Amino acid sequence: MQEVVLRCSNITKTYRDGAAETPVLKGVTLEVRQGEQLAIVGSSGSGKSTLLHILGTLDTPCGGEVWLGEEELFSLDAARQAQVRNLELGFIYQFHHLLPEFSALENVAMPALIAGTRRKQAMEKAQELLEKVGLGHRGKHAPSELSGGERQRVAIARALINQPRVVLADEPTGNLDAVSGEAVYQLIRDLASQLGIAFVVVTHDNQLAARMDRRVRMHDGLIVPDEASA
Ligand SMILES: Nc1ncnc2c1ncn2[C@@H]1O[C@H](COP(=O)(O)OP(=O)(O)O)[C@@H](O)[C@H]1O
Ligand SMILES: [Mg+2]
Secondary structure, X not given: OOOEEEEEEEEEEEEEXXXXXXXXXXXXXXXXXXXXXXXXXXXXOOOHHHHHHHHOOOOOOOEEEEEEOOEEHHHOOHHHHHHHHHHXXXXXXXXXXXXXXXXXXXXXXXXXXXOOOOHHHHHHHHHHHHHHOOOHHHOOOOHHHOOHHHHHHHHHHHHHOOOOOEEEEEOOOOOOOHHHXXXXXXXXXXXXXXXXXXXXXXXXXXXXXXXXXXXXXEEOOEEEOOHHHO
16 A cells, blocks of 8 residues: 555634634544545535634644654745645646736646756746646646636646645536546546556546545545445
8 A cells, every 4th residue: 555645633713713613624634545546526615615624734723643754744835835835745726826917838838947947947847737738738828718718727737847645626626527537537547557646636426436556435524434435
């Protein structure tokens, strides 16, 4: 079995708004192995996005730990945390979040440029990845000139450019038609097995989730047994 790359234990999160408290995560423990494709399913409001954001240090938990390899992410100083976010984690959002004023190629290259990679090298790597996601010929196009499915493929290439250990995706096909959604999942599966990168994908589409290696279900802030994956 592959080694565990990402692990969280007993994660809790409560939002406070004045006197009102909303417990959103009630003690979530989860392990993700190298190259694994893990789907997190569950109804809207069950805490999937909150958990994913905490796994990616985009939000902080009230309690619990998140380990990426040998490092506990919320014990790191801000500089190292930002570096881990840039180098070891990749993110894919429901709405691609591509920068509209940059080309597809530049968008893919951006995390590498931020990491200090030389421009020429970053562009070559970005081109290679665009080819991997089937968009080698579209690098010069602006995001607005691409279809929804193509934009998500650019976002996938961008998430991969620094060769992260784990890619976190929040409803990456939530905005796509069934055929494009299917293609995005196929691509994620191929890339996970080719590159050995783990993908954690939040979705409420059970059919797409069924294509992943493993599924966990969230309900009311907890991971519960998933009958559908038995
Ligand atoms: N910033 C926030 N402040 C208060 N409540 C929030 C905040 N973000 C999320 N919530 C609440 O937390 C719960 C879980 O949200 P979320 O993690 O987005 O669920 P999911 O992604 O499964 O739909 C919801 O009830 C939501 O209203
Ligand atoms: Mg969500």
